[in-house]
Amino acid sequence: MGALRFLYDCDPGADDALAMLLALGRPDALDMIALTCVAGNVGLEPVVNNARRILELCGRRDIPVYSGAARPIMASRGRTSIMHGADGLAGSTLPFPTMPLADGHAANEISRIAREEGRLHICATGPLTNLALALLLDPDLPDFISAITIMGGAAFCPGNTTPLAEFNFAVDPHAAAIVFDSGIPITMIGLDVTRQATVTDNMIRQVQAIDTTVAREAAHLLINYGSKDPCLHDPAAIAWMLKPEMFETVQAHVTICTDSGPAAGQVVAAVSERHLAGRTTNCTVVMLVIAEEFRRLFVNALR
Ligand code: RIB
Ligand code: CA
Numbered sequence: 001m002g003a004l005r006f007l008y009d010c011d012p013g014a015d016d017a018l019a020m021l022l023a024l025g026r027p028d029a030l031d032m033i034a035l036t037c038v039a040g041n042v043g044l045e046p047v048v049n050n051a052r053r054i055l056e057l058c059g060r061r062d063i064p065v066y067s068g069a070a071r072p073i074m075a076s077r078g079r080t081s082i083m084h085g086a087d088g089l090a091g092s093t094l095p096f097p098t099m100p101l102a103d104g105h106a107a108n109e110i111s112r113i114a115r116e117e118g119r120l121h122i123c124a125t126g127p128l129t130n131l132a133l134a135l136l137l138d139p140d141l142p143d144f145i146s147a148i149t150i151m152g153g154a155a156f157c158p159g160n161t162t163p164l165a166e167f168n169f170a171v172d173p174h175a176a177a178i179v180f181d182s183g184i185p186i187t188m189i190g191l192d193v194t195r196q197a198t199v200t201d202n203m204i205r206q207v208q209a210i211d212t213t214v215a216r217e218a219a220h221l222l223i224n225y226g227s228k229d230p231c232l233h234d235p236a237a238i239a240w241m242l243k244p245e246m247f248e249t250v251q252a253h254v255t256i257c258t259d260s261g262p263a264a265g266q267v268v269a270a271v272s273e274r275h276l277a278g279r280t281t282n283c284t285v286v287m288l289v290i291a292e293e294f295r296r297l298f299v300n301a302l303r
Pocket of ligand 1: 126
């Protein structure tokens with residue numbers, strides 16, 4: 001079977017950048033055919049710059065980068081995360097991009113590319129605004145999307161942005177609700193599992209032993225982002241696409257709280273028959289990962 005063709009929607013962000021390095025390090029298994037950007041960790045402009053900085057580092061100027069939503073659907077402005085530094089790549093020294101942005105808004109391009117591909121896999125590791133807008137603009141879009149792999153949410157554990165919500169879903173709860181209501185098969189890689197997918201000193205030493213510009217950037221990101229948040233959230237979503245057997249999951253019916261109160265962005269995951277109350281499940285929730293295998297997968301991809 002050839003490499004899985006997928007569209008990557010993200011908000012780089014240091015861990016999104018690490019997820020890109022992991023995916024691009026495995027062209028045997030993954031084919032990133034397009035990248036769409038959404039404001040999240042930092043504002044839209046640094047996000048679209050960072051996406052192209054990483055692609056140019058990896059010699060992949062052939063992958064089109066589309067700009068997208070600069071703010072959540074309902075909130076007047078998003079949040080940003082101090083975890084990633086002012087530039088969004090933890091103070092990276094990578095040059096600013098020279099490759100141009102591709103024409104078109106992410107929401108429209110997601111729809112066009114999905115229709116061209118026929119059955120498109122999407123990986124989303126930022127707020128889900130672009131994907132939600134695409135679904136609103138093109139109600140038949142679910143017919144052209146095979147699956148969505150999402151880094152986001154916290155099903156049975158505390159949030160990292162509010163006590164109840166993870167960052168991507170806290171930024172745009174309405175977008176998350178639209179995506180989870182779409183009927184598209186979703187795998188949710190949330191904090192339940194990404195808090196196990198941590199960077200270690202041994203992993204950093206292994207990456208530092210690789211004498212390439214890509215590995216040096218990965219080491220920079222692992223050290224500088226990892227010192228603030230040791231969880232490799234977004235790489236875990238790519239790892240799921242590469243080696244799902246490293247993970248354990250549960251099937252759930254997931255709804256997203258869109259109230260304006262303290263529960264905004266909360267994941268409500270029904271698993272038991274009583275909680276499901278006759279509803280079918282709409283999401284594979286990833287719960288466990290063999291962390292050492294995950295780290296090995298990442299280091300080997302860099303090699
Ligand atoms: O909660 C972690 C998620 O929010 C990651 O995707 C990180 O990049 C931020 O987008
Ligand atoms: Ca992200």
